[in-house]
Amino acid sequence: MQKSISKWLSGDAATGIVMKRRKQRLHAHCPCCGEDDEHLLHVLICSADAAVDFRQPLLTDLNNWLIDDEDTHPDIADYLLTSLTSWFEDPFGTEPVILSTIPSIRQAASQQSQEIGWYAFLCGFIVEPLVTCQQT
Numbered sequence: 730m731q732k733s734i735s736k737w738l739s740g741d742a743a744t745g746i747v748m749k750r751r752k753q754r755l756h757a758h759c760p761c762c763g764e765d766d767e768h769l770l771h772v773l774i775c776s777a778d779a780a781v782d783f784r785q786p787l788l789t790d791l792n793n794w795l796i797d798d799e800d801t802h803p804d805i806a807d808y809l810l811t812s813l814t815s816w817f818e819d820p821f822g823t824e825p826v827i828l829s830t831i832p833s834i835r836q837a838a839s840q841q842s843q844e845i846g847w848y849a850f851l852c853g854f855i856v857e858p859l860v861t862c863q864q865t
């Protein structure tokens with residue numbers, strides 16, 4: 730897993746662009762949907778049925794891990810799953826309404842969507858109010 734994360738963060742993951750540069754593919758198209766120049770962001774947001782079907786159980790696993798293994802505050806887990814699901818479905822769409830009554834979660838939601846974004850979140854950049862909320 731650590732090897733995959735370091736490859737991902739260094740931009741060396743086996744995307745279409747990287748595979749073509751390595752001369753391991755003749756083209757850089759996404760193998761799922763055929764989009765030109767498959768890059769890291771596209772791997773996350775590909776809308777092909779196979780990609781959606783692959784992502785959905787991972788979101789369920791993430792939710793289970795957050796709640797069962799990491800004792801994540803339920804409002805934080807709900808916020809993350811709701812927001813990530815929305816981002817995967819429509820990366821350039823409107824952010825979902827966050828219903829939490831906890832002010833730091835609403836503050837985190839605003840910062841995450843307007844200042845950092847979900848791609849950065851998936852690369853490990855988590856806004857401070859969310860971290861503080863979990864730690865208190």
Ligand SMILES: [Zn+2]
Pocket residue numbers: 759760761762763764771775776777
């Ligand atoms: Zn694709």
